[in-house]
Amino acid sequence: MSRKRFNNDFKMEAIRLVTELNRSVPSVANDIGVHPNTIYKWIEQYHKDPNTPFVGSGNLKPEEKELRDAKRKISDLEEEIAILKKAITIFTKPPR
Missing domain, CATH: 1.20.5 (Single alpha-helices involved in coiled-coils or other helix-helix interfaces)
Incomplete structure (x- = not known):
């Protein structure tokens, strides 16, 4: 099973839906087709370092x-x- 890769804009939009629009994580996860734990992880990464939250894939x-x-x-x-x-x-x- 291959893993989906999401760009930074996609992740930031998911975070914005949860933090700014006060939507629940399970609701957003269901709408965009990811597991709720994935969104929780993105939010945690964003809070740790808002300037460069999503580095990876050799970056x-x-x-x-x-x-x-x-x-x-x-x-x-x-x-x-x-x-x-x-x-x-x-x-x-x-x-x-």
Whole structure:
């Protein structure tokens, strides 16, 4: 069974129906064809971070992406340093 994917606008509209129009979660869930727990989860995600509530599918929040990129850069630089250290030992050996 495949999972349905809903875009952010769809999720925000469902949240708006519940929070602003005071409709019940089961009523909205029935109207849009999702399980009520799904809407509760969307509302929880929205309340945790209203600016970027629905990240996923490989997308990261800006802070998380910046941290991941910094860690990758550090790893690359450490690898370069290790290579340069090996090169120094090879080129500074006295000739035989």
